[in-house]
Amino acid sequence: MLSNPVRVRAAVGPRFPGWRGCAADPGLRCETPSAYSRDGISLSGLGTTEFGNETESTKHLTTTNVHALTLTPDGPRFDRDYSPPRVRDGEVPVRVLTAGICETDLQLIKGYMGFRGVLGHEFVGIAERGPFAGSRVVGEINCNCRACELCGAELGNHCPHRSVLGILHHDGAFAESINVPQHCLHVVPDSLSDDEAVFTEPLAAAYQIPQQLDLSRFDQIIVLGDGRLGNLCAQVLRHSRPHVLVIGKHPSKLALLDDVGIATALLNDVVLERTADLVVDCTGSPTGLTTACRLVKPRGTIVLKTTVAGDSGPSLAPIVIDEITLVGSRCGPFDRALKALQRREVHVLPLISARYALEQALQALKAAQTSSNLKVLLDVVPD
Numbered sequence: 001m002l003s004n005p006v007r008v009r010a011a012v013g014p015r016f017p018g019w020r021g022c023a024a025d026p027g028l029r030c031e032t033p034s035a036y037s038r039d040g041i042s043l044s045g046l047g048t049t050e051f052g053n054e055t056e057s058t059k060h061l062t063t064t065n066v067h068a069l070t071l072t073p074d075g076p077r078f079d080r081d082y083s084p085p086r087v088r089d090g091e092v093p094v095r096v097l098t099a100g101i102c103e104t105d106l107q108l109i110k111g112y113m114g115f116r117g118v119l120g121h122e123f124v125g126i127a128e129r130g131p132f133a134g135s136r137v138v139g140e141i142n143c144n145c146r147a148c149e150l151c152g153a154e155l156g157n158h159c160p161h162r163s164v165l166g167i168l169h170h171d172g173a174f175a176e177s178i179n180v181p182q183h184c185l186h187v188v189p190d191s192l193s194d195d196e197a198v199f200t201e202p203l204a205a206a207y208q209i210p211q212q213l214d215l216s217r218f219d220q221i222i223v224l225g226d227g228r229l230g231n232l233c234a235q236v237l238r239h240s241r242p243h244v245l246v247i248g249k250h251p252s253k254l255a256l257l258d259d260v261g262i263a264t265a266l267l268n269d270v271v272l273e274r275t276a277d278l279v280v281d282c283t284g285s286p287t288g289l290t291t292a293c294r295l296v297k298p299r300g301t302i303v304l305k306t307t308v309a310g311d312s313g314p315s316l317a318p319i320v321i322d323e324i325t326l327v328g329s330r331c332g333p334f335d336r337a338l339k340a341l342q343r344r345e346v347h348v349l350p351l352i353s354a355r356y357a358l359e360q361a362l363q364a365l366k367a368a369q370t371s372s373n374l375k376v377l378l379d380v381v382p383d
């Protein structure tokens with residue numbers, strides 16, 4: 001672990017010495033980025049993309065193997081010589097700068113979704129092609145077909161043909177490069193550091209709650225769980241509703257919420273009474289829903305943010321008896337999350353508790369599994 005976990009990169013300007021940027025030239029006819037040559041990585045240029053403007057020279061570039069953290073049948077493995085998939089039509093190779101480890105990654109390791117390949121779906125990087133070439137970008141994780149009925153109804157996150165970055169049939173961001181559909185990319189405003197931008201994906205997931213529910217209907221709100229997502233959900237909810245209480249197990253994590261004026265309580269100190277109009281389960285635990293049922297009023301609402309490996313669920317009888325509304329909630333609006341980061345409506349930097357180089361990714365995963373850590377970052381391109 002580096003001594004100071006919170007580091008704010010310069011938000012503006014070229015990332016690599018000697019790199020003059022390619023924004024005006026999606027064909028990648030830029031100066032060779034010294035960091036690329038130093039790391040032995042070529043600019044991937046296989047195949048034809050929908051941009052259709054590669055030069056002859058880029059067409060012949062081959063994709064060099066990269067450093068990557070992969071999930072194998074034997075568990076996670078750091079691979080110094082990983083052969084990345086070719087860049088498919090409509091995709092943009094993104095040079096990863098920083099990536100974040102999330103609870104979903106830890107669940108994938110335990111067998112959730114049966115995923116194999118490069119882990120990681122929270123990242124900020126530099127687009128190497130397309131309209132955003134040379135710019136810092138973040139990426140929505142659902143790579144949908146844009147042709148089916150659900151995609152046509154603007155429900156692409158539920159496209160049955162989708163792949164999901166680092167989660168389902170698509171390599172993720174714990175690697176030097178990730179291929180992302182152009183339509184999933186968002187340019188990062190210059191005013192945001194990499195360390196802030198890497199929170200866009202989980203923060204967007206938190207903003208999915210106000211997207212799904214009219215929060216003005218709820219007076220007493222409880223967020224269960226003081227971890228990464230619980231913190232972000234609480235901050236988002238508190239922004240529009242006055243009575244938000246976070247119940248957690250870790251005094252140090254609850255203290256971060258106290259610091260931003262959000263009421264907190266330790267689970268052991270709480271008398272479980274059914275007083276909440278809305279409970280948001282961010283525990284990452286199969287028991288979260290059971291606890292939520294003991295806190296929500298009859299006819300109240302529970303939002304489930306937890307995805308866990310395994311099928312063992314709680315008894316659903318209380319849901320029926322008390323006519324509870326259950327709302328599953330997953331990915332959310334990136335534009336809203338970027339706006340909130342820009343306006344400093346949500347404080348994300350205090351969540352960074354450790355950071356590691358990509359080469360130390362196995363250590364980083366171990367750190368993310370310890371209860372003392374909140375957000376663990378991987379520095380893919382060192383400063």
Ligand SMILES: [Zn+2]
Pocket residue numbers: 102103104105121122201202
């Ligand atoms: Zn995540």
Ligand SMILES: [Zn+2]
Pocket residue numbers: 144145146147148149150151156159160161162
């Ligand atoms: Zn579709």
